[in-house]
Amino acid sequence: MSITQNARLQPDNPAAVAPATGLTRTDFGNPAAWALAVILIIMPLIANGFFLIEIFGTTLILGVVALSLMFLAGYGGMVSLMQLTIAGLAGYMTAVLGASGNANISLGWPWWLATPMAIALATLFGTVGGALAVRTEGIYTIMITLAIASAFYYFTNQNWVIFNGHTGINSIVTPHFWGVDWRADIPFYYVILAVAVLCFGAVSYLVRTPFGLALQGVRDNPRRMAALGFNVNAHRVAAYAFASFVAALGGILQVWNYRQISPGSVGVERAIDILIIAVVGGITRPIGPFIGALIFVLLRTFTLDFLVAIGFDGNRFRLLIGLGFLVIVLFSPDGIVGLWERWRGRGEQGQTQPGGGRHG
């Protein structure tokens, strides 16, 4: 039992994180959220091209992929390590169906045909993988999805007909219409931002609908849910389908961002990165994966210079991420979001119940 619970990465007291998912609460009155929205919208005025895409764009893309994991793990209790694989398949399909430098492989479809098809195929793939994974629980779900992820990695490495083996597909053509190059820094930033906001909004909305509420019920007590008339496995597969769609959107953005995709983009260590991002940020709220992604991207980008400056190998940035991961998991199993909530909760308690400290 304890293994299952640990494997689900649930905080010890699920009740403590649940109020945000009730049917009645809204977040519109939060000034911090409005400030963040304004900053994100005017970002191109503040940040140069490097920061805009390499830092914030990449953060939002990784955040979207990690959000799909957060949705499954946080609300459904299912830790799926194949979310990056689904994103990778969407990316590969964009390259294969659309146009690229590898003319012998790419079919050269226009983007408006290739992109929806790529999303549909990746969603189907994730849903079928989910249908396999829901037959298991806890650590076995992790194992099955990990197996799917590594099988896909080796398959892309060895298949030359579709995936072009270990060299992958390069010089992928990105959308260009209405006289706008949508891969140019500023338009692309807004495309990424729009998709990220859409996915974030969809997850936040969905968790307070009957479907989302039932998913949380399935997480907390599947047996009782069956005794209330819910087909627990069908619900879980539907959750995988939705999460796969979100991950596929992230994968499309990813491949447009780098304009190339290779087995290295879908490796197991990348899949683990997504798990780290989600856990460090916190899997109790949809904002968590984006916070985790920002920390990850900042560390990945700047620790290299920092480490070199103090005389270490720059590639040791993973060591820092690993240490950070350990510290977070040790002190706050529900991630940065959890830390922040506890800190805020303490502040509120201090204001409203001055005598509250005596009980502690």
Next chain:
Amino acid sequence: MDSVAHRLSVVGAGAALELRGVTRLFGALAALTDVTLTVRPGERRAVLGSNGAGKTTLFNCITGDFPPTSGTIRFFGEDVTNFPPFERIRRGLRRTYQISALFPGLTVHDNVYLACCGVSRSRFSPFRPRGNDALMQSADDLVQAVHLTAVKERRVAELAHGQQRQLEIALALAGAPRFILFDEPAAGLSPTERSELVEILTALPGHIGYIIIEHDMDVALRVVESVTMMHNGRIFKEGPPQEIESDPEVQELYLGGGHDLGERYG
């Protein structure tokens, strides 16, 4: 032959719940042995027996949580022996749990709302309910029916034990129940809460039948019209409450100690 077959089919169609030769083994242990039981629609029955008599296993077989090792289970004439639990629930079967199985992080209202969704077509709905939503309304009605309106926006984790037991009943009343299995609904309740429970049970619409497992005879015998006694996984006596209460064999096996003590010290 004809008349026997005819009579059987009539009994089958007329019964809310019909178990034939239900046996459930856990390894070498027989938790239920050859249980045959027929309950009419609207009938209210108590299942009594000491710990380990197989009462909760009987419930688990009826709801499909554990399939029986052998035997058949019919629900309103339909053979549901191999149905998964949710299919039985959608046909009007309900149950409550001996140890409350609620969703502690959700509010009282959302718990009941979830139960209402489970037996409706909108269980997959990706749209938030509006204020005038029919399911929201029926959830409110159910919360009121179990006297929890005052705490309906509270999280279940904050409720007192007695209130959680009442909520447990509300979840079983969602939708259009035809038959309910109550597993020790009075466990851990105070005397006041017990009489409130009796009130809720007797206020149920007449067409809803139930089986109740209950150790408290004062509760059990006030809310049922028939009693089934179980011992070591077998049914050994059935009859109306007065008859069972005065049966010497039953007294010796089940009521004996308690009643003697009651007379001596009461």
